[in-house]
Amino acid sequence: MLYVLKxxxxxxxxxxxxxxxxxxxxxxxxxxxIAGLMAYEIxxxxxxxxxxxxxxxxxxxxxxxxxDIILVPILRAGLGMVNGISNLVPTVKIAxxxxxxxxxxxxxxxxxxxxxxxxxxxxxxxxxxxxxxxGSAIEAINLIKKQGATDIKLVCLVGAxxxxxxxxxxxxxxxxxxxxxxxxxxxxxxxxxxLGDAGDRIFGTK
Ligand code: PRP
Ligand code: URA
Numbered sequence: 287m288l289y290v291l292k293x294x295x296x297x298x299x300x301x302x303x304x305x306x307x308x309x310x311x312x313x314x315x316x317x318x319x320i321a322g323l324m325a326y327e328i329x330x331x332x333x334x335x336x337x338x339x340x341x342x343x344x345x346x347x348x349x350x351x352x353x354d355i356i357l358v359p360i361l362r363a364g365l366g367m368v369n370g371i372s373n374l375v376p377t378v379k380i381a382x383x384x385x386x387x388x389x390x391x392x393x394x395x396x397x398x399x400x401x402x403x404x405x406x407x408x409x410x411x412x413x414x415x416x417x418x419x420x421g422s423a424i425e426a427i428n429l430i431k432k433q434g435a436t437d438i439k440l441v442c443l444v445g446a447x448x449x450x451x452x453x454x455x456x457x458x459x460x461x462x463x464x465x466x467x468x469x470x471x472x473x474x475x476x477x478x479x480x481l482g483d484a485g486d487r488i489f490g491t492k
Contacts, residue, residue, distance in 0.1 A: 321370030
């Protein structure tokens, strides 16, 4: 299922990121803030368990989150979404999946992978600002499914219809969350209108 999270603050911040005049500092800050806002929406339905606690006044029955949350940033650009989400959910564990997209073939290549334990018990949030052809997201989902993950959500800022369709075709069990669904890909595999190369804009590498 695809969810496009339409909130005025998300839209406003994404507009700042899209502007070609926005520099690295503001690009990173807006990404951080949007990631936090998206996480707030996405975690609306996470399961709770009953707990008995003592307040300073009395005993009470209340609730706590019952499942671990594991963030899975796709390196490099996904790293730009980690702080915003971990500020909201400080107990997250973090897996790292290093993938780069070959500029000619647009095929993803894996160069790093490191996972926490018990991925099969956790809610896994794969984060990456861009969902273009969908190749990187599909590969990241393949990798964490091999680690036993079953409860997987894909969280991206900007998606192209091509990427959404590709992920839905291969991994129909994974919900996709976007801040915006853009128009299309261009002949270089960039999202139109998009925001350019997210990794380069986050890390100032171009
Ligand atoms: C970008 C982006 C995604 C991928 C999306 O990463 O952050 O991971 O491309 O494209 P796809 O949907 O066609 O696979 P890139 O490979 O440029 O690496 P980087 O994050 O290190 O810049
Ligand atoms: N990766 C990016 O960083 N931007 C795009 O538009 C497509 C893939």
